[in-house]
Amino acid sequence: MPAGVMIPARNMPSMISGNGTASGFGTSSGLTLGQIMFQPNNMMEGQLQPLEMTQNTSESEIARMRDEEFDSTTKSGSENHEGASGDDQDPRPNKKKRYHRHTQHQIQEMEAFFKECPHPDDKQRKELGRELGLEPLQVKFWFQNKRTQMKTQHERQENTQLRTENEKLRADNMRYREALSTASCPNCGGPTAIGQMSFDEHHLRLENARLREEIDRISAIAAKYVGKPLVNYPLLSSPMAPRPLDFGAQPGTGDMYGAGDLLRSISAPSEADKPMIIELAVAAMEELVRMAQICEPLWMTSLDGTTSMLNEEEYIRTFPRGIGPKPTGFKCEASRETAVVIMNHISIVEILMDVHQWLTVFSGIVSKASTLDVLSTGVAGNYNGALQVMTAEFQVPSPLVPTRESYYVRYCKQHAEGTWAVVDVSLDDLRPCPTVRCRRRPSGCIIQEMPNGYSKVTWIEHVEVDDRGVHNLYKQLVSSGHAFGARRWVATLDRQCERLASVMATNIPTGDIGVITNQDGRKSMLKLAERMAISFCAGVSASTAHTWTTLSGTGADDVRVMTRKSVDDPGRPPGIVLSAATSFWLPVSPKRVFDFLRDENSRNEWDILSNGGVVQEMAHIANGRDTGNCVSLLRVNSANSSQSNMLILQESCLDPTASFVIYAPVDIVAMNVVLNGGDPDYVALLPSGFAILPDGTTSSTGGIADAGSGGSLLTVAFQILVDSVPTAKLSLGSVATVNNLIACTVERIKASLSCENA
Known part of the structure; x- marks a missing residue:
């Protein structure tokens, strides 16, 4: 199916000529620069036949609960006695036993x-x-x-x-x-005595x-x-x-485990550092548990009653040792949040302790992470006592908020039956670096088992950070703790738990039109949408984790433009790809913006791709309690009868701290394979979409899910194939076209939401 998703000339102030090429959907899917119209393709009416699949449910054999016990000597499976054992044996003991091969x-x-x-x-x-x-x-x-x-x-x-x-x-x-045996007293230098045992040693x-x-x-x-x-x-x-560590890149996400300028220079800790790391991890675990249990005066309720704020003076009195004083110029961000999520407590622990699962579940918050060393894998086959030295980069889905890099140890411990805790604490004192801009004091979560497969999660997020690089638009959101705080972590975990539960669901209602009931097809489609969301976040934030090159002098100060070359990645079309993103404020509640952008009936008001055509939802998968959480397959029926239809894969997700509407044109043939349960990793995607956050004002702290009167911070991002030849040179005309596409989309959204002067 030809991929060329073209940009109509009548909607664009300026277009390029000569460098843009249109490529086929069989090799590339996404926005394509070139002729300013839709090219003919083979997405003819009726080609998406298997949208309503029969459910392939085969019940597995029930295994016997107990093996047969017997005392006979083990023989090879290729030969056997001609006779029996026990009561059936020949009573004549001198008769030579015969074998049958x-x-x-x-x-x-x-x-x-x-x-x-x-x-x-x-x-x-x-x-x-x-x-x-x-x-x-x-x-x-x-x-x-x-x-x-x-x-x-x-x-x-x-x-x-x-x-x-x-x-x-x-x-x-x-x-x-x-x-x-060689330990000495830290005060006098003499041999240690039982009476001088420190609390940590005890x-x-x-x-x-x-x-x-x-x-x-x-x-x-x-x-x-x-x-x-x-x-x-x-x-x-x-x-x-140690469990095998994989520092390779995941298909379709770029160099996910790469390192920025700071983290690239950090290596695994030396043997001399490990005792200090263990001591620090144990102390951090104790602090985390106490911070989760203590209320006032350590934690004070905010004026609007929605969040808990840390009393810094009380914190210093309660935990005088800590990891040292706050660096000059740094600000403290501390928050605590509790929620009940639909996931087994052991599964949550496994997600937190497996860097690959952690990155996938929290892809909107974590842009990259790697495990440098495993000091302990735990006891008796689980993560109890596991110690990992890690690096990570944390992000907000906007190019206007710098990412936060951290070098820390992660410690997991089981405190009681059904109660676990996972804590992070920075190791910056082991590797002093003047460029450190974020330090993690003991942060993490307490996970308690609840009936019926639920878990109670109490999350503590406590950092000291230099936030001078944050744009004024996001200052209030970041300083209030809603950008990187505990509430965002818990809300993301809750939404992802609902998503995973929907993947495993078997009682899918069959009466609704367009509901995908094929279990394998549901899993494949959700996996494809998951990769699309990860790729979107990789191109929208200010992360250094991915193989993008930031372009300067693009002609638009408020638009961040990056480029990358894709050659051997089956999850992306080959060629030169541009990623453009911008963020702006709207005097409209986040819920209203989200509903407007995800509604297929209002899509042609802002989407240039629809070209004035009618957008129809052909299939969908609900993946959460809120109706806004779903993965949809859309068809655009063009108003021009000479133009063929096209398909769009879209995921919309909503939680109290952020919402996303992410979409990508998809190959009709490839989607038939996915809907039949085929491997989605080879479907080429170039995602575009929106990230919507509250602006951090008091009236919007109730969250996106609430219809508050606060404003919204909207990020618009496009990934566009500008040339299908990876060795081609990028033209200034291509960059100008991308800037115009962004500007046109922003103007349409403001006009539709009646906030042109925002």
Whole structure:
């Protein structure tokens, strides 16, 4: 399907000639500069046949709950006794046992049957024996031997893993013993005494006792397989083999794990730093828990009663040690928020401790992140006690707000049954750097298990930051804590939990027209929309995480223009892509702006792509309680009968702190594959859209979901293919056209919302 989504000449003050090329949808999807009209394409009426799919629901086999126990010696699956064991054995002990070697065909057939059903019943054994020319008893013994063989292999693997973990724990224990034997008093320099034990050391010893209990349990498990108990020993932490780390780029998101000028110079901590990092993490965990429990006078309610503000003087009195005094010129931003979300508490912990999941779930807040070192992976196969040294860059969806880079340690701990905590604290003192502009004091969340798969999350966000680079439009929003604060983290988590729940939902109503009921099709379409949203955020913020080059002298001071070359990325069309973004204020509530932009009936009032045509929703997937949270497939029926129709994938999402309307032209053939459950990673996308935030005034702190009287901060962004040849040179005419496209869209939105003078 030809991709050329053209810009009508009559709507543009100035257009280029000669450099823009129109390319096919088969290789590229997105806005395309070139002729100022829609080109003919093959998106003919009726080609999107499989919009209403039949639901492919195949129930899995219910496995038997217990394996058969027997004491016979394990034999190879390729040979078997001709006879039986137990009561069926030959009573003549001196008779030589005869063996029957199965044919290759018999073995292959039984192997294939074993994969589907390792516990055949009598009827299945008789049927299989009749097909293969074997007695049912022979079939029964073969399956017994096969199960024993698989069980032995599994136990051998577990045994090897436990031996390896034990050796690592033993080595770590010896290292800590040596460190403790040479420890000295920090005050006098002499040897330490029990009476001089610090609070931190006491805390570590309590942690040591708990870890020793975990090792005892592991030893008991290991003794079952090894044949003898493992040696018990004290330890302060339990590092195991680190999980594999991937510092590569994700398709369609650019260099997500790349580093900016500051973070690029940061490396993994040295061995000498690790004891200090552990001590800092333990102290930060205690501070986080106390800050989540204490109310007044540490936390004071704001005048509008919507947020909690930190009393800085009380904080210094309560936590005198901390991570040092606030740097000169830095401002404190501290907030606390609590919510109940529809996700299991263990799943939330896994999201926070897995950098890939964390980036995906919080893509609107985190522009890049990487794990530099894993000091501990936790105990007994979970994240209890896990320690990770990380870097991250945090963003607001606007080019007018600088990103915040941070170098910190993340510590996860289980405090009680069903209660976990994850804390971050900066490690800037280990790597003093004059360019540090953001320091994270103990921040994170407490996660408590609730009935029916819900969790209660209490989030603390506490940073000290130099915010002098923030544009005046966003000063109020940032200083109030709504831009980077706890409320935004919790609201994003709540919305993403609802989205994930919708992916897993099976009770989809079939009566509504356009509802996609195919489970595989729903997952593929939501995955494609997720990638579209991540790509949009990559091009709209001021992040340094992605392979964009910022252009200067573009002719419009209020528009940020970037460019990138895409060659081998199947998720983007090949060629030169421009990303243009601008932010401005509207004297209209965020909810009204969101409803206007997502409504297909009002789309032709601002969307140049629609070219005055009628926009119709063909299919949608609801992914939240609010009707505004959905993924839609739109068709634009052009008013010009000589022009063919086109399809647009759109996601609209809304929470109390931010809302997005993101869309991209899509290939009709590729969308048929996606709707049938095919892989969406190879669908080329160039997303455009809007990010809507409250302006931070008192009247709008109720959130976007409320129809307050506060104003809105609207960011408009486009990603446009200007040339399908990656080696082509970018022309100034292309940049001018993009600036004009932005300006025209902004003017249309202001006119439609009756705020032309804003």
